[in-house]
Amino acid sequence: MQCYFDYQATNDLLKGRIVxxxxxxDGIGRAAALGYASKGATVILLGRTISKLESVYDExxxxxxxxxxxxxxxxxxxxWPDYQQMADRLYDEFGRLDGVLHNAGIxxxxxPLQGYSPTLWQEVMQVNFNGPTMMLQALIPLLQESEDASVILTSSSVGRKGRAFWGAYACSKFAVEGLAQVMAEELxxxxxxxxxxxxxxxTRTQMRAKAYPGENPASLRTPEEILPTYYYLMGPDSKGVTGQQFDAQPPKA
Ligand SMILES: NC(=O)c1ccc[n+]([C@@H]2O[C@H](COP(=O)([O-])OP(=O)(O)OC[C@H]3O[C@@H](n4cnc5c(N)ncnc54)[C@H](OP(=O)(O)O)[C@@H]3O)[C@@H](O)[C@H]2O)c1
Structure with a gap:
């Protein structure tokens, strides 16, 4: 695996791109949206809490x-109709998409598996995998309008090697890895x-604090500190690189 932890993004790396x-x-998505905008992209802020999106808009x-x-x-x-409508609206407004960072997740x-609520399992799969899959299906034509489009799907270490008790979250990330491979090869x-x-x-976010309540958040990198690989993958320097797995941080010593 190639590493881009120290990748230096130029100020105009994403100039003219629609991402x-x-x-x-919130969390990593907020930092990435601000970072991409600061490098020149027109960023479409997608999320479920409008007040948070408005704050990022203002920033x-x-x-x-x-x-x-x-x-x-x-x-x-x-x-599905919501995603079709989304694709239609974005096409009318922008005519194409040069990048998608799918980062939302729960x-x-x-x-333990045996006690995992089936309702919660379905919710996690819907938010982390099924919904984003429909979104990407609908957005493929817009991505194909771009001369150089990058799709980044957010995974996890438990989406590459299973871990006890991580249940639907781990399985949803394995599914995301599979989707990325299928999509990369098709396109x-x-x-x-x-x-x-x-x-x-x-990374120091609310999700991490929920997963590890006893951990000192100050011991973790902030979302802003892990952005170099997000820049590399979204910008032109990764053109031609597809179907691969990346890490945003070096492994712990
Ligand atoms: N932090 C880590 O250590 C870590 C490690 C490995 C992987 N990841 C992955 O990195 C990504 C970002 O995680 P994070 O740590 O930044 O988490 P976070 O702080 O909890 O942020 C998650 C984001 O996803 C949005 N979201 C949640 N459910 C949604 C839904 N139903 N529809 C639309 N948006 C929804 C949240 O919106 P609201 O703010 O409105 O709830 C929030 O903006 C996730 O895919 C996570 O699995 C994180």
Whole structure:
């Protein structure tokens, strides 16, 4: 696996690009949305809590970056017509997409399989995998309108090697890895769309605090500190790189 932990993104790396970020209101998605905007992208902020998206919108405006757009969507309740409508609206507004960072996700519960609520299992699969899959299916034509499009799907270390008690979350991330491979191979020779997965690694966010309540958050990297690989994969330097797995942080010594 090649590493881009120290990748230096130029200030105009994403100039003129239109990039959708899911889960853009908080955590890593918020940092990535701000970072992409600061590198020149027009960022479409997708998420379920409008007030959070509005705060990120205001922060981007304050940076003097290209004006972003807000797209409220809840992966839990959205169905196929919602994603078709989304693709139509984005096509009317922008005509293409140069990037998608699918980052939204929920943890579910860390608990033994035999006690895992089937309702919660379905919710986690819907938010982390089924909904985003429908979204990407609908968005493929917009990505194909780009001369150089990058899709980044957020994975996890438990989506590459299973771990006891991580249940639906781990399985949803394995599914995301599978989707990325299928999509990458389908699009490789017929489009300029590349598809890769990125594991953020332990990062100081609300999700991490929920998973590890006893951990000192100060011992973790912040979302802003893990962005170099997010930049590398979204920008032109990764053109032609597809179907691969990336980590945003070096392994712990
Ligand atoms: N932090 C880590 O250590 C770590 C490690 C490995 C992988 N990851 C992955 O990295 C990604 C980001 O995680 P994070 O730590 O930044 O988590 P986070 O702080 O909990 O943020 C998750 C984001 O996803 C959004 N979201 C949740 N459910 C949604 C839904 N139904 N529809 C639309 N948006 C929804 C949230 O919106 P609201 O704010 O409105 O709830 C929030 O913006 C996730 O895919 C996670 O699995 C994180």
């Amino acid at each position: 959708l970020v899911t889960g853009a209101g 981007i405006e304050a940076l003097g970056a290209p004006e972003p757009a807000i797209y409220p969507l809840n992966f839990e309740g959205a169905s 943890l579910g519960k860390i608990t 490789e020779n017929i489009s300029n769309v590349r598809v890769n997965t990125l594991n953020p690694g332990a």
